[in-house]
Amino acid sequence: xxxxxxxxxxxxxxxxxxxxxxxxxxxxxxxxxxxxxxxxxxxxxxxxxxxxxxxxxxxxxxxxxxxxxxxxxxxxxxxxxxxxxxxxxxxxxxxxxxxxxxxxxxxxxxxxxxxxxxxxxxxxxxxxxxxxxxxxxxxxxxxxxxxxxxxxxxxxxxxxxxxxxxxxxxxxxxxxxxxxxxxxxxxxxxxxxxxxxxxxxxxxxxxxxxxxxxxxxxxxxxxxxxxxxxxxxxxxxxxxxxxxxxxxxxxxxxxxxxxxxxxxxxxxxxxxxxxxxxxxxxxxxxxxxxxxxxxxxxxxxxxxxxxxxxxxxxxxxxxxxxxxxxxxxxxxxxxxxxxxxxxxxxxxxxxxxxxxxxxxxxxxxxxxxxxxxxxxxxxxxxxxxxxxxxxxxxxxxxxxxxxxxxxxxxxxxxxxxxxxxxxxxxxxxxxxxxx
Amino acid sequence: xxxxxxxxxxxxxxxxxxxxxxxxxxxxxxxxxxxxxxxxxxxxxxxxxxxxxxxxxxxxxxxxxxxxxxxxxxxxxxxxxxxxxxxxxxxxxxxxxxxxxxxxxxxxxxxxxxxxxxxxxxxxxxxxxxxxxxxxxxxxxxxxxxxxxxxxxxxxxxxxxxxxxxxxxxxxxxxxxxxxxxxxxxxxxxxxxxxxxxxxxxxxxxxxxxxxxxxxxxxxxxxxxxxxxxxxxxxxxxxxxxxxxxxxxxxxxxxxxxxxxxxxxxxxxxxxxxxxxxxxxxxxxxxxxxxxxxxxxxxxxxxxxxxxxxxxxxxxxxxxxxxxxxxxxxxxxxxxxxxxxxxxxxxxxxxxxxxxxxxxxxxxxxxxxxxxxxxxxxxxxxxxxxxxxxxxxxxxxxxxxxxxxxxxxxxxxxxxxxxxxxxxxxxxxxxxxxx
Numbered sequence: 001x002x003x004x005x006x007x008x009x010x011x012x013x014x015x016x017x018x019x020x021x022x023x024x025x026x027x028x029x030x031x032x033x034x035x036x037x038x039x040x041x042x043x044x045x046x047x048x049x050x051x052x053x054x055x056x057x058x059x060x061x062x063x064x065x066x067x068x069x070x071x072x073x074x075x076x077x078x079x080x081x082x083x084x085x086x087x088x089x090x091x092x093x094x095x096x097x098x099x100x101x102x103x104x105x106x107x108x109x110x111x112x113x114x115x116x117x118x119x120x121x122x123x124x125x126x127x128x129x130x131x132x133x134x135x136x137x138x139x140x141x142x143x144x145x146x147x148x149x150x151x152x153x154x155x156x157x158x159x160x161x162x163x164x165x166x167x168x169x170x171x172x173x174x175x176x177x178x179x180x181x182x183x184x185x186x187x188x189x190x191x192x193x194x195x196x197x198x199x200x201x202x203x204x205x206x207x208x209x210x211x212x213x214x215x216x217x218x219x220x221x222x223x224x225x226x227x228x229x230x231x232x233x234x235x236x237x238x239x240x241x242x243x244x245x246x247x248x249x250x251x252x253x254x255x256x257x258x259x260x261x262x263x264x265x266x267x268x269x270x271x272x273x274x275x276x277x278x279x280x281x282x283x284x285x286x287x288x289x290x291x292x293x294x295x296x297x298x299x300x301x302x303x304x305x306x307x308x309x310x311x312x313x314x315x316x317x318x319x320x321x322x323x324x325x326x327x328x329x330x331x332x333x334x335x336x337x338x339x340x341x342x343x344x345x346x347x348x349x350x351x352x353x354x355x356x357x358x359x360x361x362x363x364x365x366x367x368x369x370x371x372x373x374x375x376x377x378x379x380x381x382x383x384x385x386x387x388x389x390x391x392x393x394x395x396x397x398x399x400x401x402x403x404x405x406x407x408x409x410x411x412x413x414x415x416x417x418x419x420x421x422x423x424x425x426x427x428x429x430x431x432x433x434x435x
Numbered sequence: 436x437x438x439x440x441x442x443x444x445x446x447x448x449x450x451x452x453x454x455x456x457x458x459x460x461x462x463x464x465x466x467x468x469x470x471x472x473x474x475x476x477x478x479x480x481x482x483x484x485x486x487x488x489x490x491x492x493x494x495x496x497x498x499x500x501x502x503x504x505x506x507x508x509x510x511x512x513x514x515x516x517x518x519x520x521x522x523x524x525x526x527x528x529x530x531x532x533x534x535x536x537x538x539x540x541x542x543x544x545x546x547x548x549x550x551x552x553x554x555x556x557x558x559x560x561x562x563x564x565x566x567x568x569x570x571x572x573x574x575x576x577x578x579x580x581x582x583x584x585x586x587x588x589x590x591x592x593x594x595x596x597x598x599x600x601x602x603x604x605x606x607x608x609x610x611x612x613x614x615x616x617x618x619x620x621x622x623x624x625x626x627x628x629x630x631x632x633x634x635x636x637x638x639x640x641x642x643x644x645x646x647x648x649x650x651x652x653x654x655x656x657x658x659x660x661x662x663x664x665x666x667x668x669x670x671x672x673x674x675x676x677x678x679x680x681x682x683x684x685x686x687x688x689x690x691x692x693x694x695x696x697x698x699x700x701x702x703x704x705x706x707x708x709x710x711x712x713x714x715x716x717x718x719x720x721x722x723x724x725x726x727x728x729x730x731x732x733x734x735x736x737x738x739x740x741x742x743x744x745x746x747x748x749x750x751x752x753x754x755x756x757x758x759x760x761x762x763x764x765x766x767x768x769x770x771x772x773x774x775x776x777x778x779x780x781x782x783x784x785x786x787x788x789x790x791x792x793x794x795x796x797x798x799x800x801x802x803x804x805x806x807x808x809x810x811x812x813x814x815x816x817x818x819x820x821x822x823x824x825x826x827x828x829x830x831x832x833x834x835x836x837x838x839x840x841x842x843x844x845x846x847x848x849x850x851x852x853x854x855x856x857x858x859x860x861x862x863x864x865x866x867x868x869x870x
Contacts, residue, residue, distance in 0.1 A: 007607035011482065036470035040606035043478035047446065171475035172442035 003027065003037045010044040018057045025061035029160045035167055042164070042173040050178035055220060056227040058178065062186035065160035069136055071107060071192030074144050077283040078105040081275055082188055083199040084180075084217070085117035086206055087355040088242035088380075091199065091272045092120045092150070093256035097308035098276050100147030101299045104283030107143050107191050108150045109157060113364045113372070116205070116355030118252065121152045122364075126249035126374035130318035146311045158186040175207070181220040185228075195231040195282035197275050198222075202430065203240035205351025211236060211430055222434050233278045234433040237271055238426045241349040241384055244268035248363040248377015248398065254326050260306040267383070270428050273297070278435060289435075332375045332398035336405055343390045344418030346382045354380060357411035361399040373400055378408070382416060385425035438462065438472045445479040453492045460496035464595045470602055477599075477608040485613035490655060491662040493613065497621035500595035504571055506542060506627030509579050512718040513540040516710055517623055518634040519615075519652070520552035521641055522790040523677030523815075526634065526707045527555045527585070528691035532743035533711050535582030536734045539718030542578050542626050543585045544592060548799045548807070551640070551790030553687065556587045557799075561684035561809035565753035581746045593621040610642065616655040620663075630666040630717035632710050633657075637865065638675035640786025646671060646865055653868050668713045669868040672706055673861045676784040676819055679703035683798040683812015683833065689761050695741040702818070705863050708732075713870060724870075767810045767833035771840055778825045779853030781817045789815060792846040796834040808835055813843070817851060820860035 001023045010016060016024075024041060027033040050058065071078050079099065083089055096106045110120035110132075121132045132152040134142070142149040153162065161183050168174050188196055198221055201207070202214035218234035225232040244265045246255035259268060277292025286292035299305040310320045322329050358364060362373030379396040382388060395412050399405060436458045445451060451459075459476060462468040485493065506513050514534065518524055531541045545555035545567075556567045567587040569577070577584040588597065596618050603609050623631055633656055636642070637649035653669035660667040679700045681690035694703060712727025721727035734740040745755045757764050793799060797808030814831040817823055830847050834840060 004605060004607050007478075011478065011607050034470075036474040036602060037606055039471040040474040040478045040608065043442075043446065043475045044482070044607070047479070047482045167471060170439060171472055172439050172446050172479070173475065 003033045003041070007037060007041045007044055010041060010048055013048045015051060016054055016057070021054060021057040022061045025058070025065060025160050029065050029163065038164070039167055039171040039173070042168055042171060042179065045179065046173045046176040052220070052223050055178040055181050056224050058182040059185045059189070059224050059228075062158050062160040062164070062182050063189050066158050066190060067136070067156040068190050069140070069192040071140065071143070074105060074140065076103065076105050077195070078107050078193045079195045079197065079279045079283045080106060080108050080188060080191055080193045081197045081199065081279060082184060084201050084207055085114060086201040086239040086243060087117060087351050087358070088244050088247045088252065089118065089201070090123060090244065090246070090252040090256045091268070091275055093123060093253065093309075094259050094272045095276045095279065096148045096150060097260060097312060098296050098299045098305045099279045099283070100312070101304040101308040102280055102285050102295050103147070104280060104285055105143055106148040106279070107139070107193060108148070109153055109187060109191050110150060111153065116352050116359060116364070118247070118249065118364065120150065122372055123249045123252050124150055124318075126253050127313055127318040128322060130313060131316050134316065142315045146308065146315055148308070148312050150312065150316070153187060157190045161186050177217050177220050180217060181224050185221060185224045189225075189228055189230065193230065196225060197278045197282065198232060198234040199271070199275055200234055200236050201239035202236055203238050203351060203426075204349070205242065205355055206239035215431065215433075218433050231282055233282060233435050235274060235278070236430040236433070238428050238430060239351060240426055241351055241382075242354055242380050243271060245379055245381055246377065247354065247358045247380060248361070249372060249374045250329060251377040251379065251398070253323075257306070257309070257323050257326065260300060260309050262300050267428055274429055278432075281435070330375055333400045334398070334402060334405055336397050336409070337393055338395040338397065338409055338412055340388045340390055340392045340394045341413065342418050343388065344420055345387050345423040346384050346416060347419035347423045348417040349382060349384060350415040353411045353415040354378065357408040357415070360404045360411070361397055361408050362401055362404070376400065378412070380412070383425065385423045388418075438468045438476070442472060442476045442479055445476060445483055448483045450486060451489055451492075456489060456492040457496045460493070460500060460595050464500050464598065473599070474602055474606040474608070477603055477606060477614065480614065481608045481611040487655070487658050490613040490616050491659050493617040494620045494624070494659050494663075497593050497595040497599070497617050498624050501593045501625060502571070502591040503625050504575070504627040506575065506578070509540060509575065511538065511540050512630070513542050513626075513628045514630045514632065514714045514718045515541060515543050515623060515626055515628045516632045516634065516714060517619060519636050519642055520549060521636040521674040521678060522552060522786050522793070523679050523682045523687065524553065524636070525558060525679065525681070525687040525691045526703070526710055528558060528688065528744075529694050529707045530711045530714065531583045531585060532695065532747060533731050533734045533740045534714045534718070535747070536739040536743040537715055537720050537730050538582070539715060539720055540578055541583040541714070542574070542628060543583070544588055544622060544626050545585060546588065551787050551794060551799070553682070553684065553799070555585065557807055558684045558687050559585055559753070561688050562748055562753040563757060565748060566751050569751065577750045581743065581750055583743070583747050585747065585751070588622060592625045596621050612648075612652050612655050615652060616659050619656060620659045624660075624663055624665065628665065631660060632713045632717065633667060633669040634706070634710055635669055635671050636674035637671055638673050638786065638861075639784070640677065640790055641674035650866065650868075657869050666717055668717060668870050670709060670713070671865040671868070673863050673865060674786060675861050676786055676817075677789055677815050678706060680814055680816055681812065682789065682793045682815060683796070684807060684809045685764060686812040686814065686833070688758070692741070692744070692758050692761065695735060695744050697735050702863055709864055713867075716870070765810055768835045769833070769837060769840055771832050771844070772828055773830040773832065773844055773847055775823045775825055775827045775829045776848065777853050778823065779855055780822050780858040781819050781851060782854035782858045783852040784817060784819060785850040788846045788850040789813065792843040792850070795839045795843050795846070796832055797836055797839070811835065813847070815847070818860065820858045
């Protein structure tokens with residue numbers, strides 16, 4: 001086998017075999033196929049597609065480029081959740097302790113913020129001391145001890161994905177359903193899970209702008225997971241506006257803490273409780289979504305959810321005093337309030353710009369080596385369909401970078417479209433697949 | 436401008452502007468765009484195509500990555516010929532001296548053998564002492580002195596093409612009409628020519644297997660040349676069998692010398708004389724193909740053609756004694772005759788395999804660093820439509836590599852398809868475009 005022949009085969013729209021895909025991935029990981037050949041292959045795969053079998057082979061090759069963790073010694077079901085990324089999406093921080101408190105293990109390997117979206121690892125690391133770089137032995141220990149663990153990708157987990165993702169990022173080959181599928185599933189299958197709940201985001205703040213594409217991705221993820229005998233439930237949820245009101249790493253930890261203590265942010269709770277319910281169904285602890293939501297509400301009311309969160313944070317070396325007394329967390333140098341310039345119903349929000357505005361304030365990275373400012377971000381109140389009056393508070397921004405205040409303000413102003421007529425709020429959960 | 440955005444633009448099937456293409460090429464040549472990004476762009480361009488304007492911009496950017504030679508001080512028209520490559524295609528060696536003898540300048544920058552095809556430079560270098568690495572000042576001097584010069588690409592001539600071609604070769608992006616067009620025309624336009632005759636080969640021994648593709652390439656080359664105000668005539672000629680009977684570097688020099696001295700190899704003469712006639716028309720020395728062919732025949736009969744060849748070879752430091760007395764040329768260690776195993780009409784020849792067989796014997800390179808054995812090759816007698824009897828001599832092979840004798844013999848045997856019924860010989864010149 002040789003790389004050029006396989007590139008040509010895909011370029012000509014033919015189907016690659018398991019052996020051929022395995023050869024490409026293992027050779028690339030070993031450095032036997034150079035980046036410039038692999039990127040030509042990626043572009044050919046992007047434009048010519050890969051069928052369901054090829055996607056499964058690709059996932060397998062990427063999974064076995066590293067270790068598949070064996071969690072069979074850990075009692076009980078292990079269920080994870082994966083979101084395709086959005087603005088203000090802090091559901092992982094809320095659902096992991098709740099699901100663990102309800103008796104289902106949550107072994108979670110998360111990523112960092114990407115472009116305009118936030119990342120679970122960056123949010124967790126906003127908690128002083130919190131360690132996400134935990135080895136696999138300790139990962140298992142923590143999971144056994146408290147039923148949940150939240151770490152970053154280690155070099156043992158699907159190393160092929162790390163190199164391939166970096167190459168896709170700089171060669172215009174990100175937005176491909178088979179490539180996204182293999183990237184997600186190779187990492188998730190390595191975690192040692194029994195089942196997975198997917199939250200595929202769609203809308204202006206998501207990577208998939210159109211619901212049809214989100215559905216295709218969900219179908220591809222489900223098919224691939226099933227080829228590995230894993231049960232997957234997928235939600236297609238709206239990302240045309242931030243989820244909840246807080247955007248930025250510490251701000252999202254704060255909103256999560258409030259939710260775990262009974263806070264009622266309607267949209268955030270709706271998505272999170274549905275995801276929890278599906279995880280509890282896969283974990284055998286609930287029969288219906290309704291029953292799952294009741295369990296979640298009980299775990300919050302009883303205080304067990306927040307206690308479990310503190311337990312996880314403690315085991316991962318985080319300082320829980322900041323969670324108990326958030327007011328002691330350091331403040332941004334600059335806090336600025338933004339007031340509405342118009343009166344009207346919010347018709348649309350350019351959620352991508354809201355994500356980028358948070359990034360400009362210091363909440364994200366423009367380059368891989370940028371340092372994140374955990375305090376930076378936005379509290380953003382408008383919701384599509386809500387009526388706002390001129391002069392009403394629409395957002396607060398938090399930053400240490402004076403120069404970025406006006407930049408972010410303008411982005412936030414420009415992100416809002418008003419209407420004189422009533423506007424219907426978008427449906428938050430668009431579809432549930434495979435429940 | 437940034438590379439990823441331009442890759443995505445082409446990937447999405449959009450048209451790039453002059454500035455965008457220029458940015459890609461100049462940045463790539465300067466090393467500001469890495470190979471892995473450029474190969475993704477190449478694959479996107481391969482699969483999504485480039486229109487006539489983009490192809491012209493690409494050609495221009497590649498041309499001006501180096502020097503465009505100014506031959507305005509050289510009196511008379513300057514006309515070159517370019518062939519897309521084939522097996523046994525030695526027309527350049529024959530036509531350059533004839534056209535020069537007839538008073539039209541032939542400034543020729545040629546390439547080396549590629550895959551199963553031979554290259555003019557490798558053939559010329561089979562003449563002991565012959566130098567093809569001549570600088571541009573000397574190139575002009577030789578052209579002024581004798582009306583023809585035959586050199587290899589220098590680092591000043593379209594350096595972008597050299598790097599891009601090498602990358603295309605290893606990323607499955609060779610067979611693209613816009614990319615081939617820009618590669619050919621950027622070099623040819625740099626030569627300082629007034630006009631160009633193209634020999635686009637089609638058939639089993641050509642890069643374009645199908646005549647329809649060859650016609651598309653010819654049309655693209657003509658359109659691009661005309662966007663630079665250059666006159667181009669294109670021939671589509673058959674490459675379903677070797678041209679002439681000799682394949683291999685010295686063997687082809689030998690057959691060229693025979694032709695320049697009046698040898699009558701029907702197919703070789705037909706193609707060469709037509710190309711010469713078109714060059715003489717573009718050079719203003721003939722009005723019709725018939726008149727051009729008469730001039731060519733006169734130049735041979737008068738001895739001026741062979742004398743001109745000797746003059747060129749001498750000016751380029753070649754030892755003409757081998758051309759005058761070919762029997763003094765070193766012989767291969769092994770010479771083996773191949774006889775027909777069957778009786779019948781030759782129905783088809785796998786010309787690609789004949790090219791590869793010559794390569795196996797030492798006439799070509801498998802890797803860039805392989806050394807060519809100038810003596811190695813094949814004398815191959817079968818022609819499609821010709822009747823051959825069992826036991827009749829079909830070929831002679833020449834090699835220093837004992838191990839390759841059986842390999843090449845089998846390839847030559849297997850390349851022949853016989854028929855019991857009469858077979859019509861393929862039309863050699865399929866189309867002439869733009870005359």
